[in-house]
Amino acid sequence: MADTTIPRTSAKGARLALIVGGVLAALFGIAILVWPTKAAVAVTALIAVYAVLAGIVYLGLAFVSKTMGVGGRIGHALLGVLYVVAGILAFTELQASAAFLAVFITLMVGILWIVEGFVSLFSLGDSGSKALTAVFAIISVLAGVTLVSSPIWGVVFLWWFLGISLVILGVLNAGRAIFDRTP
Numbered sequence: 691m692a693d694t695t696i697p698r699t700s701a702k703g704a705r706l707a708l709i710v711g712g713v714l715a716a717l718f719g720i721a722i723l724v725w726p727t728k729a730a731v732a733v734t735a736l737i738a739v740y741a742v743l744a745g746i747v748y749l750g751l752a753f754v755s756k757t758m759g760v761g762g763r764i765g766h767a768l769l770g771v772l773y774v775v776a777g778i779l780a781f782t783e784l785q786a787s788a789a790f791l792a793v794f795i796t797l798m799v800g801i802l803w804i805v806e807g808f809v810s811l812f813s814l815g816d817s818g819s820k821a822l823t824a825v826f827a828i829i830s831v832l833a834g835v836t837l838v839s840s841p842i843w844g845v846v847f848l849w850w851f852l853g854i855s856l857v858i859l860g861v862l863n864a865g866r867a868i869f870d871r872t873p
Contacts, residue, residue: 719856745773
């Protein structure tokens, strides 16, 4: 029988990772609650940096790859240009880009909730718990319609919910790692 216990150093490393991750999540949650606009702009800036870097990688692949065909090179080059342009455009108007991104994500979440609710309703006959599935479906559709019909309020609600969740879950995760002494 194999020994399945986690070595003590691995457990300490995992515990430290949970503490650091929990503290960072809580700090980011606090930043969202205290400076919601600045936090949204910072997230948008990170996404813009990612877009520029990903674009450079795609452009590099298009010109350096020895195994890629012409179609692959053209596709990678176009994708690279699109990523770089999107990243640069986001940087030129970070505040407007953050607002657009927030509304876009809110609308997508609303649409997904509506679809999820209808999928649940359509699968009601196969459900083991018809009542819970029906309640879930109705709440999902209503929540989705609410987000789609009022995306600005939805943005505010989702952003605050994210901030509060990050603070609570971050503190709980760090606390769990600090006080749970099992190896």
